[in-house]
Amino acid sequence: MKPPLSSSSSAVLRKARLSPYLFTLLAFIVFVSILYGEDFMCILGQLEPIPGRAMSKPVKRRGKLAFAIGKGEEGCDIFSGRWVRDELTRPLYEESECPYIQPQLTCQEHGRPDKDYQKWRWQPHGCDLPRMNSFNATLMLETLRGKRMMFVGDSLNRGQFVSMICLLHKLIPDDQKSMKTHKNGSLTVFKARDYNTSIEFYWAPFLLESNSDNAIVHRISDRIVRKGSINKHGKNWKGVDILVFNTYLWWMTGLDMKVLKGSFEDENKEIIKVSTEEAYGMGMRSMLRWARKNMDRKKTRVFFTSMSPTHAKLGR
Structure with missing residues (x-):
């Protein structure tokens, strides 16, 4: 299925002077979304909404952002644009x-006959991404030197994670x-030792x-989430320099969600439906x-990947 030729995302991109380093990272995140049709929201620096201002509007930044080393186009909203056909690059x-x-x-090994889905490029309105036909893996690795993503x-x-490794x-x-x-099985870590970097x-x-937290056995129809339990996983995310969240599809059961109050180990579990x-x-x-409590706003970039219209099946 072809990705849409136009897109209007709910992304928030703070205005800043963007370096070639940061642009390379942003360009990668937009590029790999072609596999899934993802929308993005970039949560940079100030994570709390400003009273009286909608989250969909750009918020003026103060000071230099992490990884913003050089100059770039100010106010370039890379999340607003359209998909264009690219047969050349x-x-x-x-x-x-890629092993x-x-x-x-x-997809190809499982017999998908076409490769058209691989030939689309994201074109923002009013500005350009770095030329991805000459993707600079060295620049990307230098950007990540000494860092965790x-x-x-x-x-x-997980697909985005694998795509990035395949590029590098x-x-x-x-x-x-x-x-x-x-x-x-929950945490997979790719390390490039010469660069003292990890992509996880x-x-x-x-x-x-x-x-549904078992990374291998998780296809559970009767899904239950535990209220106020993000630290169960969050303790493994601390100290990361670039963090890309996503969650959406698993909430879409077509039914009310079951929410656990207390612990999964409790004998008498209190479960409510919302x-x-x-x-x-x-x-x-x-x-x-x-993120507000645990991320260093001067050091860390946090992105959020929102919904996908469908989860593609093999062979389509």
């Missing part, structure tokens, strides 16, 4: 060239890179603690509170 890597793609994500959420963010790994000698899974993925489909909207709002507020 896409795709940026071939599925067969890190999980089998369930190998983490994707947190469900399989959509060929530049790194085999004896200087590794991929390991920790935390009972943490499985938490609701961000809050839930009965609307999907109320439950999702609870999760978002928890994420924002956690």
Whole structure:
């Protein structure tokens, strides 16, 4: 299915002087969204809404942001634009060239006959992204030198995580890179030792603690989330320099959500039912509170990836 030719996202991008380094990171995050049709919201610096001002409007920043080292276009809203066909520069890597793609994500190997879905490029209104046909993996790795970047959420963010590694790994000698899974399968870490950097993925489909937190066995129809439990996972996100959250699809059960008060270990569990909207709002507020409390606004960039219209099935 082709991505839409136009998009209006709910993203918030604070006005700042953006460096080529930061633009490269932003361009990557927009690029990999082509696989899933994602919208983005960038939560930078000041995370609390300003009274009387809608969150959808740009908020003027004060001071220099993390990773904003050089000059760039001020006020460039890279989240407002359209998809354009690009036969010349896409795709940026071939599925067969990347050993890190999980089998369930190998569309070509599973017999998908076309490659049209790989030939789209995001074009913002009124400004340009760096030319991705000459994607500079060295610049990206230098940007990440000495830093941790983490994707947190469900399989959509796992796909973003894998795509980023596929763009970078060929530049790194085999004896200087590794991929390991920790935390009972929830945390996967790719390391580039020469750069003292890690790119990580943490499985938490609701961000809050839930009965779907097992990274392997999680296809549970009767889903339950635990209220006020974001620290259960959040303790693993601390100290990250670039954090990309996503959560949406798992809340869409078509039924009211079950919310647990107390602990999953309690003998007599108190479970209430609330609307999907109320439950999702609870999760978002928890994420924002956690980010305000635990993220260094002078050091860390936080992004939020919102909804996808569909979760593509293999073979389509």
